[in-house]
Amino acid sequence: MSEVKSINGLILAGGKSSRMGTDKALIDYHGKPQREYLFDLLSKYCAQVYLSCKEAAHVPPQLNPLPDHYDLNTPLNGILSAFNFNPATAWLTVPVDMPLIDAETIKYLIDHRNPEKIATCFWDSTGKLPEPLLALWETSANNLLSDYYTNSGFSIREFLCHHPVNMVTATTPNWLKNINSFQELNHFRNSLHGKK
Secondary structure (H helix, E strand, C coil): CCCCCCEEEEEECCCCCCCCCCCHHHCECCCCEHHHHHHHHHHCCCCCEEEEECCHHHCCHHHCEEECCCCCCCCHHHHHHHHHHCCCCEEEEEECCCCCCCHHHHHHHHHCCCCCCCEEEEECCCCCCEEEEEEEECCCHHHHHHHHHHCCCCCHHHHHHCCCEEEECCCCHHHHCCCCCHHHHHHHHHHHCCCC
């Protein structure tokens, strides 16, 4: 069995948030901006935590901004940039638009880690495809991801579908709920307060 690598955390917050109309990383679901909530959460389980971003200028230094290194407009940029920054550690990635990720989510993913695979991730809400952004990436994924990008690949889900991945089922489907638009945000907040 290969050596189990330590884990760094990566908050995927490099998107444009164009559908939301405001920065999704700054939305308050838990009494603080989501990027700070996820940073504090991951800090309990990871050696170091970083915030994936387009550029570091608008990110507080205490959130360890990790700017995109590649010319690519998908979350693959953040993961590739993380491995470029530190290829010797595994990376646990969380998207900034899943408000119901909690300690149980992170612990479940780590507890079901299989370091013999290139990644451990959840089945998506359909139960048929991998959820690519909430995942634990082993160091063995690094060169494969780089080759995929070099050959004009850009979809993380497509990549996972063609490589040996440890797939797990979320015990709480709401862990994977994402909020991408202002309408979805309003509906989500109303549902928390028992409104329709």
